[in-house]
Amino acid sequence: MIEVNSLSKRYGDKLAVDSLTFTVRPGVVTGFLGPNGAGKSTTMRMIMGLDRPTSGSVTVNGRPHAQHVAPLHEIGALLEAKSIHPGRSAYHHLRALAASNGIGAERVLEVIDLVGLSEVARKRAGAFSLGMGQRLGIATALLGDPKVVILDEPVNGLDPEGVLWIRNLLKGLAAQGRTVLVSSHLMSEMAVTAEDLIVIGRGRLLSAGRIGEFIARSSSRRVRVRSPQVARLRELLLADGATVSGIEPDVIDVEGLDAPKIGERAADAGVVLHELVPEEASLEEAFMRITKDSVEYHGGSGASFAAKGGVRR
Numbered sequence: 001m002i003e004v005n006s007l008s009k010r011y012g013d014k015l016a017v018d019s020l021t022f023t024v025r026p027g028v029v030t031g032f033l034g035p036n037g038a039g040k041s042t043t044m045r046m047i048m049g050l051d052r053p054t055s056g057s058v059t060v061n062g063r064p065h066a067q068h069v070a071p072l073h074e075i076g077a078l079l080e081a082k083s084i085h086p087g088r089s090a091y092h093h094l095r096a097l098a099a100s101n102g103i104g105a106e107r108v109l110e111v112i113d114l115v116g117l118s119e120v121a122r123k124r125a126g127a128f129s130l131g132m133g134q135r136l137g138i139a140t141a142l143l144g145d146p147k148v149v150i151l152d153e154p155v156n157g158l159d160p161e162g163v164l165w166i167r168n169l170l171k172g173l174a175a176q177g178r179t180v181l182v183s184s185h186l187m188s189e190m191a192v193t194a195e196d197l198i199v200i201g202r203g204r205l206l207s208a209g210r211i212g213e214f215i216a217r218s219s220s221r222r223v224r225v226r227s228p229q230v231a232r233l234r235e236l237l238l239a240d241g242a243t244v245s246g247i248e249p250d251v252i253d254v255e256g257l258d259a260p261k262i263g264e265r266a267a268d269a270g271v272v273l274h275e276l277v278p279e280e281a282s283l284e285e286a287f288m289r290i291t292k293d294s295v296e297y298h299g300g301s302g303a304s305f306a307a308k309g310g311v312r313r
C-alpha cells in the first residue's frame with residue numbers, strides 16, 4: 001500500500017507536485033497518468049525517498065521509505081534507464097546489488113530468468129538494447145521480492161512482445177497481492193493492464209479510482225443510430241432534449257439519451273431502426289478531455305504529450 005498525503009514539491013518557482021493525496025491499494029495494477037511535466041516522476045521519486053517533499057508525506061506499507069530496515073523487500077522501482085557500468089554484465093550488476101542488501105545469488109538467477117535475460121546475463125551490459133536495459137531495470141526492481149513495485153514508463157523501448165510480457169508481469173505481480181504503480185503514456189496499454197487509475201495534471205490530482213468509472217465520467221455518451229426514417233427520428237429525439245448530429249444520410253449520433261430510451265421512442269412512433277450502437281468511450285478520449293487544461297505546452301496538436309511517445313530519457 002502506498003499512501004500519499006497532501007504531498008507537494010517545489011523547485012524554485014515551479015510547484016511540480018501540488019497537494020497530492022491518493023492511495024494505491026494492493027492486489028491490482030494502478031496506472032499513473034498525466035501529460036508530460038505533470039509531476040509523475042517527481043511523485044515517484046518522493047515515494048522512493050529519493051526526493052524530499054516540500055510539504056506533506058508519503059508512506060510505503062505504513063512507513064516512510066527511509067524508515068524501512070530492508071527497503072528492497074518493501075519497494076522496488078524502475079525509475080529511469082539505469083546507468084550501469086557498460087563493461088559490467090547484468091549478472092554482476094545484480095549480484096553486487098544483491099550482496100550489499102543481503103540477498104543471495106539464487107535470487108539473482110531467479111530474477112534474470114523472470115525477465116528473460118538468462119542467455120545474455122553474462123554479456124557486457126554496454127551491448128544491451130534499450131529493451132534489454134529495461135528488462136534489467138525490472139530485474140533490479142524485483143530483486144528484493146518487494147511487496148510494492150513502481151515502474152516509470154516500463155514499456156519504453158520494448159517491442160510488441162516485450163509490451164505484452166510487461167502487461168502479464170504486472171498483472172501477475174498484482175495477482176500475488178502486491179501493490180503495483182505504473183506510469184505510461186500508452187493509453188491503449190493502460191486500458192488493458194490497469195484496474196485503478198490516478199490522473200494528475202500540473203501537479204494536481206485530477207482523478208483517482210476505477211478505470212471504468214474514470215472513462216464513464218470523463219467521456220461523452222454517444223449513441224450511433226441508423227434508420228431509413230432518420231428525419232422523423234431526429235425530430236422525436238430533439239423534442240426529448242437530445243443533441244443530434246448527422247453523420248450520413250441515414251445515420252445520426254445522439255447525445256443526451258441512452259440507447260434503450262432511443263429504441264423505446266422509435267418503437268412508440270413506429271420508426272424503424274437498422275442499428276443502435278452505444279459508442280465505447282476510450283481511455284484516450286477520457287484522458288484528453290480531463291487533461292486538456294493541464295497540458296503545459298499545447299504545441300498545435302498536443303505535441304508535448306506525443307513527444308513522450310519517443311524515447312524520453
Ligand code: ADP
Nearest residue numbers: 011014016034035036037038039040041042043
Ligand atoms: P512527469 O514525470 O509527469 O513528466 P516530472 O515529475 O518529470 O513530470 O516534472 C514535473 C515538473 O517539475 C516539470 O515542470 C519539470 O520541469 C519540473 N522538474 C522536475 N524535476 C526538476 C528538478 N530537479 N529541478 C527543477 N524542476 C524540475
